[in-house]
Amino acid sequence: MPTLGQNQYGKAETRVVRIVRDGAVHHIKDLNVSVALSGDMDEVHLSGSNANVLPTDTTKNTVYAFAKEHGIASPEQFGILLARHFVTGQDAIHTARIRIEEYGWERIETSGAARHSFVRTGQETRTAQITFDGERWEVISGLTGLTVLNSTDSEFWGFVKDEYTTLPEVRDRILATDVHARWRYGWCSDDDGGGGEPAPDWERGYAGARDDLLAAFAETYSLSLQQTLYQMGARVIENRPAIDEIRLSLPNKHHFLVDLEPFGLKNDNEVYFAADRPYGLIEATILRDGVRPRIATD
Numbered sequence: 631m632p633t634l635g636q637n638q639y640g641k642a643e644t645r646v647v648r649i650v651r652d653g654a655v656h657h658i659k660d661l662n663v664s665v666a667l668s669g670d671m672d673e674v675h676l677s678g679s680n681a682n683v684l685p686t687d688t689t690k691n692t693v694y695a696f697a698k699e700h701g702i703a704s705p706e707q708f709g710i711l712l713a714r715h716f717v718t719g720q721d722a723i724h725t726a727r728i729r730i731e732e733y734g735w736e737r738i739e740t741s742g743a744a745r746h747s748f749v750r751t752g753q754e755t756r757t758a759q760i761t762f763d764g765e766r767w768e769v770i771s772g773l774t775g776l777t778v779l780n781s782t783d784s785e786f787w788g789f790v791k792d793e794y795t796t797l798p799e800v801r802d803r804i805l806a807t808d809v810h811a812r813w814r815y816g817w818c819s820d821d822d823g824g825g826g827e828p829a830p831d832w833e834r835g836y837a838g839a840r841d842d843l844l845a846a847f848a849e850t851y852s853l854s855l856q857q858t859l860y861q862m863g864a865r866v867i868e869n870r871p872a873i874d875e876i877r878l879s880l881p882n883k884h885h886f887l888v889d890l891e892p893f894g895l896k897n898d899n900e901v902y903f904a905a906d907r908p909y910g911l912i913e914a915t916i917l918r919d920g921v922r923p924r925i926a927t928d
């Protein structure tokens with residue numbers, strides 16, 4: 631009979647978001663946790679007996695329950711807690727390897743008192759599309775991958791319900807999205823031959839539009855992502871006279887509250903499962919009054 635070599639099992643990539651609410655000041659920890667356990671696992675492979683197998687589902691639940699019970703001080707400390715739990719709690723488990731990725735979030739600083747808005751660090755890409763037909767210019771600038779999150783001040787209720795609707799109404803949820811924005815400058819004829827307009831300051835335009843998008847996201851009390859989207863686009867159009875049109879494509883990065891009741895724990899909007907897909911996708915163009923849309927909608 632062929633020999634069973636090294637083996638391990640566990641739940642990979644449990645996405646856990648832990649919010650700590652210190653009054654109006656919220657703190658966020660966002661981890662991707664992979665558990666690999668090994669030990670006396672010959673039987674499950676060779677005879678099919680599951681007697682030594684702690685289900686991978688249980689390892690996932692443990693991640694969520696520990697996030698609630700112990701908080702997440704650091705990935706190292708959280709990983710140590712988990713590894714010790716599995717090895718000391720189960721005779722058959724001799725080794726636990728916990729791999730953790732932590733995603734960084736910075737606070738969005740706004741003039742308001744609320745402190746529950748965050749932007750993911752180091753992810754965004756600036757974009758530009760320039761078209762010239764020998765006479766007229768079209769410049770569309772933008773960004774992708776600007777990930778933002780509000781840990782409160784977001785509701786979703788009062789929506790249509792048909793025979794397939796199961797979504798519960800919520801008065802307090804996480805609202806998170808990867809901003810994909812493209813904005814078109816009104817500038818179209820340069821002053822090369824005389825008579826045209828000087829080109830806008832592209833650097834200031836980019837920094838200003840980015841600031842507006844972040845500030846509007848953070849300051850909008852949201853009844854839907856659609857409403858937040860409109861506020862973000864409108865802020866850019868109102869604050870940046872050089873920009874005539876902005877198109878926003880916002881995935882709704884769902885964060886589901888984890889049910890901790892089976893473990894005797896109350897989830898007071900603290901521990902979330904950060905789902906990857908499917909996601910809602912909310913898209914719209916916001917225009918300066920009287921301007922015709924030109925940014926492609928795909």
Ligand SMILES: O=c1[nH]c(=O)c2[nH]c(=O)[nH]c2[nH]1
Pocket residue numbers: 786797853854855856882910
């Ligand atoms: O902000 C939202 N807009 C929707 O259209 C929608 N649909 C849904 O299921 N959740 C949400 N959230």
